[in-house]
Amino acid sequence: MVYQELYNTEINGAYLFYGSEQLMMDRMVNEIIESQTSENFRNFNLQYIDGKNLEVSTLISAVETLPVFDSKKNCNCEKILMIL
Numbered sequence: 001m002v003y004q005e006l007y008n009t010e011i012n013g014a015y016l017f018y019g020s021e022q023l024m025m026d027r028m029v030n031e032i033i034e035s036q037t038s039e040n041f042r043n044f045n046l047q048y049i050d051g052k053n054l055e056v057s058t059l060i061s062a063v064e065t066l067p068v069f070d071s072k073k074n075c076n077c078e079k080i081l082m083i084l
Contacts, residue, residue, distance in 0.1 A: 011036050011072075014063075029076060037074050044068035049077040 006015075011032055017025040037045050045067045049058060054077065067073035 006032070033074055033076070036072050038070045041068055041070045045070050045073045047073070047075045049075060051077050051079040 006028060015032070017028060019025065033042075033046060047062050047065075049062060059075075059077065062075045062077075065073065
């Protein structure tokens with residue numbers, strides 16, 4: 001998906017942003033946070049996870065937890081290192 005398509009698409013599921021354009025990725029993540037989570041309940045529905053120390057159980061718990069007083073929850077996991 002091209003990043004411009006996110007402006008015209010309902011946000012559902014998980015998105016993976018990767019590449020050398022860190023500023024563009026940061027802008028997209030912030031745009032999703034601003035448009036998809038209510039500012040009043042962002043403390044409840046926005047969760048940041050450090051990808052360097054990521055445990056699978058932490059990620060599963062974060063994405064399975066229901067949103068509080070809102071229709072969506074946002075889990076932001078940064079700096080994931082994947083060894084394939």
